[in-house]
Amino acid sequence: MIDFLSEPNFQRLAFLLGGLLLGVLVERVFFTQFQKFTKKTDFEWDDVIAHSFKGVLAVWFTAGGAYLALTVGDWDPLATAVILKVLKVLFILPVIVAAMRGVRAVVEGVSDRSQFNSPTLVVNLVRLAIGILGTFLILQNLDIDITPLITSLGIAGLAVALALQDTLGNLFAGVQIILTGLVKPGNYVQLSTGERGYIEDVKARNTTINTFPDGNLVVVPNATMASSIVKNYSMPVEALWVSLDIGVSYDSDLDKVEKTVMEVATEVLTEMNATDPTAEGPIVKVRFHTFGASSIDLQVRLLVQTFTSQGRVRHQFIKQLHKRFNEEGIEIPFPIRTLINKE
Known part of the structure; x- marks a missing residue:
């Protein structure tokens, strides 16, 4: 039994399987608990770290076990060199994958805080840059000269650019x-x-x-x-003014008209929660501007919070103002054409 345990092949297999099992154990137990812990904290970046490095430790422990297996017994120099290069890749590649995951998680976190979705193009370009740099790093660690590759890519890139101009x-x-x-x-x-x-x-x-x-x-x-x-319509600020033109009779008390319109407009904006509560200055403006053919015309301007809310605000304001004008006895005239027949 002791002779069997001292066999190089058994020890190599033990190191390899031990690294694999230890990696799976760390991933399933330690890392799972770490993820649960990060979800309970208010700090956001620990969630990013947990998400980015998921599965990385298992690969590293397995690669570490394979490296220890190389220290047992005599190996062919060529095989040792090849395996060492593969292990280098196994150590570097998870870092590249973790960086790509981290970029996406960071961009999504920033988007959530700014209430704007981050363009997919930004995420893809950054991940592409990380992938290219990671590929060059792997090639360098494999002792592959990347200078001819870069030159070839430059020539190929020119051809591709001509073919894919659009x-x-x-x-x-x-x-x-x-x-x-x-x-x-x-x-x-x-x-x-x-x-x-x-x-x-x-x-x-x-x-x-x-x-x-x-x-x-x-x-x-x-x-x-x-x-x-x-x-x-969302810049420089998302809030915008909605304008409506109204005509009232020449017999109307204009001060009363102005007060009524201001009250109705303010009530509608408040009830519908359609204006910015932090807005400085007036949220309703009333201006008389024209002596019309059959009415004195005024313009009402309401400050709404978003472009898409203007339709609902306009709809509700017209209904409420018409009702209030009827209650107050304020007339909205319409043109009357009188025909005179001279005989």
Whole structure:
């Protein structure tokens, strides 16, 4: 029995299986408990670490067991060199995967706090950069000269660029859209071509817009998006003024009209929670502006919190104002045409 335990092959297998079992044990017990602990804390970055390094420890312990197995007995030098290079890859590759996971988790966390979805293009470009750097790092650790590879990639890249001009044009246009920061996911925009809706995402080739109130998905190439005239209703602030024109009779008490309109507008905005509670200054403005043919005309402006809430506010305000005008005896005149027949 003792002779069997001293066999090199048995010891190598023991180290390899021991590393694997220890890695699985650490992953299932220690790491699982660590994940439960991170979910209970208010600190967000420990969740990112737990998510990023899931499965990494198991690979590292297995690679460590394989490395210890190499120390037992005599190995062929060529086989040892090959196995060591493989183990280097097994140590580096999980770090690259963890970094890619971490980037996505960090971007999603920032998006949640800013209440805006982060463009998919940003995440993909950063992950691509990490993947390329990680690949070069692995090649260097494998003693592979990357200079010819970089040269070849440069020549191949030129050929690909010529073949994929439209694709690359959309890619760089998407990067431009993101870097300028004038259009972001979650913004309500209207294009010069007439499409309007919420920006859902900026991808490598296109920008997706969810139309409102239809709920359809409009796909716009990034190059078209970058060259179009875009009206962004969410910037510089999301709140906007909604204007309505009203006419009242020449017999009306204008002070009473102004007071009534102000009261109704304020009540509607408050009841519907449609205005920004932190807004400074008035949320309702009333201005008389024209002596019309059959009425004195005024404009009412209401400060609403979002572009999409203006329809509901306008609807409710017209209903409530009409009811209140009837109660107060304020007349909304309509044009009357008198025909005179001279005989």
